[in-house]
Amino acid sequence: MPAPSRELPWFPGAILAALVLTAVFAPYLAPQSPTEGDITQKLIPPVWMERGEGRHPLGTDRFGRDVLSRVIYGSRISLVVSLLAIGLSGTFGTALGLISGYRGGFTDSLLMRFTDIGLSLPTILIAVVLVAVSEPSFRNVVLVISLLLWPRFARQIRGETLGIKEQDFVALAVVAGRSSTWIISRHIFPNVVPTLLVISTLQVGYVILLEGTLSFLGVGVPPPNPAWGLMIADGRGFLATAWWITLFPGVAMLLTVLAVNLMGDWLRDHLDPKLRQLGSRAETEPAAIEPVPEARPRGAAAGADGG
Amino acid sequence: MWRYLIGRALQTLLSMLVVISIVFFLTRLSGNPVHLLLDVNASERDQQILMHHLGLDKPLPVQYGIYVMNIFVGDFGNSVLTRRPVTEHIWERLPATVELGFVAMFLSVLIGVPLGMYSAVHRGSMLDSAARVFAVLGQSMPAFWLGLMLILIFAVVLGLFPAGGRGGVENIVLPAFTLGYFTSAAILRLTRSAMLEVLGSDYIKFARLKGLHEQIVLWKHGLKNALLPVVTFAVMLFVQFLGGAVVTETVFAWPGLGRLILESITTRDYPIVQAGVLVLSALYLVGNLFVDVLYSYLNPRIRHARA
Amino acid sequence: MAAAPLLVVEDLKTHFFTRRGVTKAVDGVSFTLHAGETLALVGESGSGKSVTCLSLVRLVPEPAGRIVGGRVLLEGEDLLTKSPGEMRRVRGKKIAMVLQDPMTSLNPALTIGTQVSEVVRLHQGLRGGALRERVLSALRRLRISAADTRLGQYPHQFSGGMRQRVSSAIGLSCEPRLLIADEPTTSLDVTIQAQYLELLKEVQAAAGVAIILVTHDFGIVAAIADRVAVMYAGRIVEMGTTLEVFNNPSHPYTRALLRCLPDVGLGRQQLVEIGGQPPDLSRLPAGCPFAPRCPERQSICEEQSPPTVSVGDGHLAECWATKAVGSQQ
Ligand SMILES: Nc1ncnc2c1ncn2[C@@H]1O[C@H](COP(=O)(O)OP(=O)(O)OP(=O)(O)O)[C@@H](O)[C@H]1O
Ligand SMILES: [Mg+2]
Numbered sequence: 001m002p003a004p005s006r007e008l009p010w011f012p013g014a015i016l017a018a019l020v021l022t023a024v025f026a027p028y029l030a031p032q033s034p035t036e037g038d039i040t041q042k043l044i045p046p047v048w049m050e051r052g053e054g055r056h057p058l059g060t061d062r063f064g065r066d067v068l069s070r071v072i073y074g075s076r077i078s079l080v081v082s083l084l085a086i087g088l089s090g091t092f093g094t095a096l097g098l099i100s101g102y103r104g105g106f107t108d109s110l111l112m113r114f115t116d117i118g119l120s121l122p123t124i125l126i127a128v129v130l131v132a133v134s135e136p137s138f139r140n141v142v143l144v145i146s147l148l149l150w151p152r153f154a155r156q157i158r159g160e161t162l163g164i165k166e167q168d169f170v171a172l173a174v175v176a177g178r179s180s181t182w183i184i185s186r187h188i189f190p191n192v193v194p195t196l197l198v199i200s201t202l203q204v205g206y207v208i209l210l211e212g213t214l215s216f217l218g219v220g221v222p223p224p225n226p227a228w229g230l231m232i233a234d235g236r237g238f239l240a241t242a243w244w245i246t247l248f249p250g251v252a253m254l255l256t257v258l259a260v261n262l263m264g265d266w267l268r269d270h271l272d273p274k275l276r277q278l279g280s281r282a283e284t285e286p287a288a289i290e291p292v293p294e295a296r297p298r299g300a301a302a303g304a305d306g307g
Numbered sequence: 308m309w310r311y312l313i314g315r316a317l318q319t320l321l322s323m324l325v326v327i328s329i330v331f332f333l334t335r336l337s338g339n340p341v342h343l344l345l346d347v348n349a350s351e352r353d354q355q356i357l358m359h360h361l362g363l364d365k366p367l368p369v370q371y372g373i374y375v376m377n378i379f380v381g382d383f384g385n386s387v388l389t390r391r392p393v394t395e396h397i398w399e400r401l402p403a404t405v406e407l408g409f410v411a412m413f414l415s416v417l418i419g420v421p422l423g424m425y426s427a428v429h430r431g432s433m434l435d436s437a438a439r440v441f442a443v444l445g446q447s448m449p450a451f452w453l454g455l456m457l458i459l460i461f462a463v464v465l466g467l468f469p470a471g472g473r474g475g476v477e478n479i480v481l482p483a484f485t486l487g488y489f490t491s492a493a494i495l496r497l498t499r500s501a502m503l504e505v506l507g508s509d510y511i512k513f514a515r516l517k518g519l520h521e522q523i524v525l526w527k528h529g530l531k532n533a534l535l536p537v538v539t540f541a542v543m544l545f546v547q548f549l550g551g552a553v554v555t556e557t558v559f560a561w562p563g564l565g566r567l568i569l570e571s572i573t574t575r576d577y578p579i580v581q582a583g584v585l586v587l588s589a590l591y592l593v594g595n596l597f598v599d600v601l602y603s604y605l606n607p608r609i610r611h612a613r614a
Numbered sequence: 615m616a617a618a619p620l621l622v623v624e625d626l627k628t629h630f631f632t633r634r635g636v637t638k639a640v641d642g643v644s645f646t647l648h649a650g651e652t653l654a655l656v657g658e659s660g661s662g663k664s665v666t667c668l669s670l671v672r673l674v675p676e677p678a679g680r681i682v683g684g685r686v687l688l689e690g691e692d693l694l695t696k697s698p699g700e701m702r703r704v705r706g707k708k709i710a711m712v713l714q715d716p717m718t719s720l721n722p723a724l725t726i727g728t729q730v731s732e733v734v735r736l737h738q739g740l741r742g743g744a745l746r747e748r749v750l751s752a753l754r755r756l757r758i759s760a761a762d763t764r765l766g767q768y769p770h771q772f773s774g775g776m777r778q779r780v781s782s783a784i785g786l787s788c789e790p791r792l793l794i795a796d797e798p799t800t801s802l803d804v805t806i807q808a809q810y811l812e813l814l815k816e817v818q819a820a821a822g823v824a825i826i827l828v829t830h831d832f833g834i835v836a837a838i839a840d841r842v843a844v845m846y847a848g849r850i851v852e853m854g855t856t857l858e859v860f861n862n863p864s865h866p867y868t869r870a871l872l873r874c875l876p877d878v879g880l881g882r883q884q885l886v887e888i889g890g891q892p893p894d895l896s897r898l899p900a901g902c903p904f905a906p907r908c909p910e911r912q913s914i915c916e917e918q919s920p921p922t923v924s925v926g927d928g929h930l931a932e933c934w935a936t937k938a939v940g941s942q943q
Contacts (some may be wrong), residue, residue, distance in 0.1 A: 113318070120322045122591040125568075126329065129584055130571040133333045209449055211326055213554055216451045217569060232452050236558075239455060240463045247459075250452035258447035466757040509718040515673055516713075517733040517784065527732075564844030 009266050013258035028067035034291035035227040036078045037065030038273040043242045046117050054227065059244040061234060067244060077227045078256060080141055082207040086200050088146040093153025094196060097181040098184050100154065101161025112158065118151035127210060131219040141220050142143035146206055156199055194271045212253055228253045312600060319596045326588045330581050331369075367535035383582035388574055393582045396567060401484055401586070403473055404563035407555065408548035410483040415491035416541050422491075423498025424533075427506060428525060438495060445492025454485040471560035482559040486552070490544045497540055501533040508532075539602040546594030549587055618690065620791055621647040621670075626684035628662075628669045628815060635896040638828035639665040639679070641848035642697050643752050649791065650818065652825040654835040654856070655873070656890050657845035663828045665844070667794045670826075673706050687792070707737040708786030714797040720769035726753075727765030737788040752787035753780070757813060775806035777883050779813070793818075796828045811838055831874070836860065841928075844868050847903035854929030863930035864923075866910050902934065910935045 022029060032055070041064035047057045100111040130144045158247040164170065165188070173183045214220030215229030223230055228249040235245030317593060323361040358364045362373065377384070383393035426435040461481060462470035468481050493589040505511060515521075553565035560566070564583055628640035639662045647653050655663045668674050669681050672693065686693040686765060705711075712756070713719040721729060730749045734740055740748055751757055753761040756779040769777055778798060785793055799807040819827060829835060835842055835856060843853040844867065852865040863869045890907030899905065905915040915934050923931050923938045 071412055113321070116318055117322045117325050120318070120592060120595065121326060122547070122588050124553060125565075125584055125587055125591075126326070128569070129330065129572070129580065130333060205447060212449050213451060216449075217553065217557060219572070229449070229451075232449075232455065236455060239459050243459050243463075246452070246455050250449060250456065253449050253452065254444075257449070261443065261447050282509065397639045509713055509715060510721040512673065513711075513713055513719040513781070513784075514721065516671060516705055516711045516734065518704070519732065520702065525734075528721050528724070532721070535723070 006219060009262060012259035012262035015255055016263060019075055019079070019256055019259070022072055023079045026073050026076055030066070030072045031057070032066035032069040034070045034073035035065065035164070035224045037061070037063040039064050043238065045242070046244050058248050059242070060233070061242070061245045062238060064285070067231075067248055070231055071228070071248050073226045073251060074228045074231065074252065075256070077138075077221055077225060078208045078211060078253070081138075081145070081211045081221070082204045084142045085145040085149060085207050085211075086203055088142065089149035090196065090200055091151050093130055093150035094138040094145070094157050094192070096150070096188075097154040097157025097159075098161055098188060098192070101158040102165055102180065106160075108158070111154070115154045117147075119155065121148070123148050124213060127214060128217060128219050131214055134218050136214075136222045138221050138225070141211060141214055144214075148210075149203060149207070152203065153196070153199060155169055156195060157192050160195050161188055164188050164191045198264065198268045198271055201260060201267050205260040205264070207256050208253065208260070226229075315596055315599050319592045322592050323589060324518070326592075327378065328371075328374060328586060330584050331371055342551060374564060378585065384578040386579050387576045396579055397564065397582055397586055400564045400583075401565045403561060404549060404552050404556070404565060405561070407479065407482055407486060407508075407552060407561060408545050410479050411486035411490070411548055412541055413544040414483050415487040415544065416537075418491040419494025420498050420534075420537060423529065423537075424502055424525075426495065426499045426531075427533075429503035430503065438499075442492040442495045445488050445495075445608050448488065449487055450489060451554050451558050453488060454481070454555060456487060457481045458558070459590045471558075473562050482555050482561055485558065486548055486555045490548075493544070494537060494540065498533060498537050501536050502529060505529050505533045513545060518549040540596050543595060543598045546591050546598065549590045549594070552587075558566065617648060619852060620649045620651075620689060622685070622687040623670070624685040624687070626666065626669055626686065627682045628665050628674055629680060629682050630678045631680065632896075633677055635693060638848050638895045639895060640669060641843075641895075641898075643844055643848070643850055645682075645850060645853060647792070647824050647826065650822045651819070652827060652838055653843060654838045654839035654842045655826060655828045656830065656832070658833060660892055660895070661845040662848040662895075663845055664796055667711065667796050667826065667828060667909045671709055671711060672701055673705075689934065703737070706733050706785075706790070707788050708790055709792045709794065710788070710790040711794040711796065712778070712781050712785050712798045715801055716774050716781055716798075717801070719781055720777055722769055725766050725768055726772070728782055730765075730780070730787060733784055734787050748787070755786065755817060756780070756783040756794040758783065775802050775810060778802060779808060782810075782814070782817075786821065788825065789821060790823060792826065793863070794826045794828075797830070798827070799834070800830070807834075814838070844871070846932075847898060848895060848915045849903070849932065851904065852929075852931045852932070854926065858926055858929045860928065864925040864929065864936045865904075865933050866908050866935065867904050868931075870909075877935055902932075 024036075037060060041053075041056070041060050042062050044056050044060045044064075045052050046059045046067075048052055049059075052059065056066050056068070058071065060066055061070070084198050096111055096115070100108045100115075100201075127148060130147070131140050134140045134144075170183060170187055173187055176249075211220060211227070212229035212232075215227040216233045218233065220229055221227040231249040232246050235242065235247075235249075238245055312499055355364070362370060365373075381394070383397070385392055386396055389396070400471055422438045422441070426438045429435055443550075458470045458481065461467045468477050511524060511528060519528075549564075552561075553569055555561065556563040556566040557569060557614045562589060568580055568587075570582040571577075571583065623646070624644050626640055626643045627638070629638065630637040630639055641662075643662075643666055645653065655666065657663055660767055664747065665674065665679070670686055670693070671821045674681060681694060684694070688704065688708060693701065696704070727749065729828070730752060731745055734748050734752070738748065743771070749765070750761045753764065757778055758764060758776065764772075770781075772780065782795075782798070798814075799810055802810060811834060814825070816887075817823070825838075827834070827839060839856050841853065841855050842859045843850045844859070844865065845851070846867050852859060852863070852868045854864075860872070863872050893899070893903045899916065901914075901916045901918055902908070905911050908915065910933055918934075920932050920934045923933065923936045925931055925936060925939045
């Protein structure tokens, strides 16, 4: 990221646009069915290799399913899971953060204790166990990810609310006899929207990686769905002979997460300078750079060095 | 400072209880392990006997009470499959996980700190840009996919390292790098921004005004301050490696605790799953607590603070 | 004065090259300073005082800032042509500097002892007991009590005033010829300020060190400066002995500054705003930079740079409206 510029960064912007278009128009773009394959056509290499066929530009997997088509449809899963999970946890976390920050006092202490506990859990481990035990399904993946994600929203929105609460227009509304609900929804919420947007974007990459990890471990979206993580797990046994099954979904995932992270960093720098200390928290393996208690300098954590 | 630490310790305990509860109720609410253990044709009576033997016929709250009590005396029960004490299984696998986490942390610090330093001091140089690309990629790369790609390149194609298993030094290179890449990227960004902040400070200016050699200014006056967040972060990472080792261990067939948990999920060996998750979570939570204590100790300002 | 001056600055120019253009932060500053003398540098915020000071020790923030011209002669040697290594032997040894904020200028991760002794060891080559003695005497000279127990303490265990004394002790520990103090008391309490300045004067009398003191406070100027230089837009627009400048301010800008003070010499009046905006240093007008705000503006002021006019013994002003007294320099 060179010196931050005013314009939307073209690289992540283009990738994200392509991704959304791909997801929306998957049925028109995909040359074959993503879930059905011709077993006689199995393990065909990409078109530019010897034995490659034009019908399968990126080759086929062990059931003869078209890799390109699966990667294209896979974008839908990543996108829908992250939209749903972030929608759910964002709504819940924001509501909690607003109430906690606005009410203060005992409510605040109680809710923030919960949030801290939520933040302190080892995310991946809990997610694996939760999904595994509750039967892997699309719905459970979304629910479990949301369950692990809301504290991040709650914490940040609460902090923001504390600041906004002190401003004159809120005091005026209180004097005018407005109800708390009215003040929160009309005065405070609109002011946290930029922050909300930034956190949401920064979490998208994290959700995509988490969903991929769960699918890879066999506790995510169940087969035969063309989830990228699942495809990578599928290709594992054929690394030596049919690497293309593993390579392409991974590249798709990498590009997507990269684009979202770059976009998130850019949004953070431009929408909301206050948030500079947040980094793109896209983590897979080390469960997360979990938010750190106040005593530690967060500034640097994952380096928002802006320029 | 003591008040803060005691508060943190209490919070850690609470988090642990939350984990215990999640694990307990989830494993109990999902399928009955008796069905898995016994033949499909087993009589109702046989099932009853086994349920009684496993304590599964008692009311849920009672089971929970017994469970928590047992945990506090270190009794996790026996494996449903092997009938051996769960603690034995855990002890067998734990060293491998700790070993991998340790090497990965060492590697990430070794890569991340010097690169981050260089990036900050030579801000805007070619190597700075390269280091930042390395960092952004690291934060966007699905770890399981990176692992597979490393296997493809270094084990399958080049034959330099074994593709999996635990044994000599050559076995740990690929898994440690996979686990460490993401974190070395995070450490790099952290070091870079911490160092940039330090380099802009008055005391660095003052150190130069004293006529000190630039190397002394950087390494003695600069690094020492920049390192404070980095050291605590590195320890935190190690802790997170423990919490999230499932993925890398799976990819590289590394016989650690994470893989044991995943295997036990497929065989529905719940006592092992429970104990494994609890042990990893406990390490994770206690480790994070330790990080806070370490941070308070390393920072003279907090160390000397009364109250 | 008969003795050769300690410091001669000739036509010093330091510019910042930024994306928005070239900022002429210091644009032709000249002055001389004798051993043991105190020169106060005053002027509005942004007039280039700090950059002038940093230029003398060649620590202008890089890469944007560069010294683009002039000479800085310390005891006859030009500092601007020295190698980085030679320059390091000047800093801390011959020229020391104290910064404005005592809370941030000491390293929070190192003990006071380390921070004082490293500079003594470097420049005086002392080791062991001799080093320790020297460090202690440096601290004691600035009236830091219980110096030996304080060696092991960290900056945060000191008050602001104490820290500023520690910084000064560090600065003065190697017997420099020149101490540059950039607003050393701005962030201190009034009483602490007075104490600190007393101490500085005392140490100066004993060690014979010359001082360049940057300040916004004419009370301080009156109290300790032998001479005053008034800076505006990167130039010294008036310079003379403190008495001369106070009694006979010869530049409209100086008069405006002094008029803002109800009672010079009493209290610590800050420079009150004078009308108009300080100039944009990257887009200076032709002619006198003060012209747009000047109550005595003439048409020539906006066309040509003003001449340097001598208005008394060593008292100079850069203005079209000022009448020369005696011969022009
Ligand atoms: N690092 C920098 N980059 C770009 N421009 C700078 C930099 N430092 C200073 N300047 C410019 O140099 C000019 C002079 O700054 P300087 O700090 O010397 O002012 P000053 O007289 O010390 O003011 P103050 O009383 O506020 O300390 C300022 O107008 C500023 O625009
Ligand atoms: Mg200044």
